[in-house]
Amino acid sequence: MKKLIVLITLIVCGAAIIFGNIHWNNKISAHGEEMKNTNREASDENVEEDIKLDISTYSSNLPKGLQQKMNNAISSGKPLQLVIYGSDATSDEEGAWPYLLTKQLKGIYGEELFNVTVLSEGNKTTLDVVEQKSYEEVNKLKPDVILFEPFMLNDNSGVIGVPNTINNIETMIKSWEESNKDVTILMQPTNPIHGATFYPKQVDELKVFAETNKIIYLNHWEKWPELADETMKEYLIDNSQPNEKGNKVWADFLINYFIAK
CATH class of the missing domain: 3.40.50.1110 (SGNH hydrolase)
Structure with missing residues (x-):
């Protein structure tokens, strides 16, 4: 009986570790995707700002x-x-x-x-x-x-x-x-x-x-x-x-x- 309890405990702990890793990886992946989107949006904004800067430079006579x-x-x-x-x-x-x-x-x-x-x-x-x-x-x-x-x-x-x-x-x-x-x-x-x-x-x-x-x-x-x-x-x-x-x-x-x- 004691051996059975130990075995069950090990299985539960192992499952907890596995599910914990899966949850953590999913969280990291989601955060990474969110960061990508944020960086992409920031990059697009920077490109638009660069274009506006060029417009301002070249259009100053207008x-x-x-x-x-x-x-x-x-x-x-x-x-x-x-x-x-x-x-x-x-x-x-x-x-x-x-x-x-x-x-x-x-x-x-x-x-x-x-x-x-x-x-x-x-x-x-x-x-x-x-x-x-x-x-x-x-x-x-x-x-x-x-x-x-x-x-x-x-x-x-x-x-x-x-x-x-x-x-x-x-x-x-x-x-x-x-x-x-x-x-x-x-x-x-x-x-x-x-x-x-x-x-x-x-x-x-x-x-x-x-x-x-x-x-x-x-x-x-x-x-x-x-x-x-x-x-x-x-x-x-x-x-x-x-x-x-x-x-x-x-x-x-x-x-x-x-x-x-």
């Missing part, structure tokens, strides 16, 4: 509102809709300044932050665009940001006149802001041309309009040769639209604005 939109886009995973809108000088062809700008935006900020659409009105004037209401095509794209080149060179015929040009531009902007009160509008002139006299005065009026209405004005003209300089012709096709060299100087200005070094 308005605060746009910087916030970019951070929100990263957090939500929903890309910003950037619409580049303008005349035939704003081409969607490879090698044109919108193409060069888009390539750099995606190279620095990643493929998913900006969804870029280029809309060109060709040789239309502001009057043509307003009468045809083709500017409303911009609204259909639900833009967060509009980079607007308002056909100033096409209006340089003397027929429309600067006051009418400004009124037409106001009509377009009003429509975009009514469609999205939070839209960010960045305005820029069409390319300069050699030997122009009246045209630069029109562009000056555009700058005044932008500043008066607190619209950011991107004056890429400062990177081109002087209007009277013969070398200006090297940047243009038939002293009109930008060639490869002209597109590059225009793109470089915008790249340096969107991507601070």
